[in-house]
Amino acid sequence: MIVGVPKEVKEDEYRVALVPSGVASLRRAGHTVLVQSKAGIGSNISDREYAQAGAEIAESAQAIYRRCQFILKVKEPQPQECGWLRAGQILFTFFHFAANKKLAQEMLKRKVTCIAYETVEDEQGRLPILIPMSEVAGRMAVQEGAKYLEKPMKGKGILLGGIPGVAPASILILGGGVVGANAAKVAAGFGGEVRIIDLDLNRLRYLEDIMPKNVSFLMSNEHNIADQIARADLVICCALIRGARSPLLIPRWMLKRMKPGSVIVDVAIDQGGCAETSRPTTHAAPIFVEDSIVHYCVTNIPGAVPITSTYGLTNATLRFALEIATHGLHRALKGHPALARGVNIVRGKVTYPSLAAALSLPYKPLNRLLS
Secondary structure, eight states: OEEEEOOOOSTTOOOOSOOHHHHHHHHHTTOEEEEETTTTGGGTOOHHHHHHTTOEEESOHHHHHHHOSEEEOSSOOOHHHHTTOOTTOEEEEOOOGGGOHHHHHHHHHHTOEEEEGGGOOOTTSOOTTHHHHHHHHHHHHHHHHHHHTSGGGTSOOOOTTOBTTBOOOEEEEEOOSHHHHHHHHHHHHHTOEEEEEESOHHHHHHHHHHSOTTEEEEEOOHHHHHHHHHHOSEEEEOOOOTTSOOOOOBOHHHHTTSOTTOEEEEGGGGGTOSBTTOOOBOSSSOEEEETTEEEEOBTTGGGGSHHHHHHHHHHHHHHHHHHHHHHHHHHHHHHOHHHHTTEEEETTEEOOHHHHHHHTOOBOOHHHHHO
């Protein structure tokens, strides 16, 4: 199979979908790999390194899309890329369709196969490709929250861990999954007063066993969220509904209870966000202030640390890419249930139930399309 790796064109996206060792693995399996010139520059990977691993260097993205049946990316196709797509092509990337109906409709029109990193799910219910990026985003959420709590950054002017004789910041984490757990570890390490709110009591019990003593836990309900919002200096939103829009946990009326200069880091923004007032931002312009609250809503948080993120992402994606390239789409999906669960769109049909429900689009079971 001919596999293509274009340079990412989303604003402030420095990751790349494949590293040279991945190129070498695909080449050993007998595949041709095209990498766009300078695709790896943001992650400190040169064209020479890709060429030494066996890649052909393509001068343009158009050449990648014209020649390649299988496209590996990091972020969803941008408007300038959509026109280059061909019916039958396989795209393997983050899509987050539930927050972007226009993109879903464009992919349906183009009749491409869309396998979303964020919905690939193993037999234990884990999301193996989303996990490393969630680890990065959770840890970075605390870094960014600490920075924007500083007065010159429009925050209230409080040090996350405090000092002897001065209380630390109060940090509220909405969602106890991978993002929330990683955020809690870092926030607790800073010395903050951390609270995690989640719907899953078993998850809360598990987290209580492994977290430091300055992390406490509450069941998710409107009363608890409203009460803790009023106390929090930093709120990290990371609640997830797989393949669907993020739950709206902070309506505008609740935001008015927060203290001026407090910070919301909405990690869930790529799925629509958990706060009613959240809207997507970029690394170049990461924040806005609404109702005196600083909002950090960058849609590609891990893109700011591309060396860590690129290698973490490709550690997770390569085995799936090899399955598709080596066995072809139908055999790979039939033989690999985790990969099949990642399929969102095939030949103009939505094949992921919660996505169809979220966007009010017709649903077609994947097994019918593959039979």
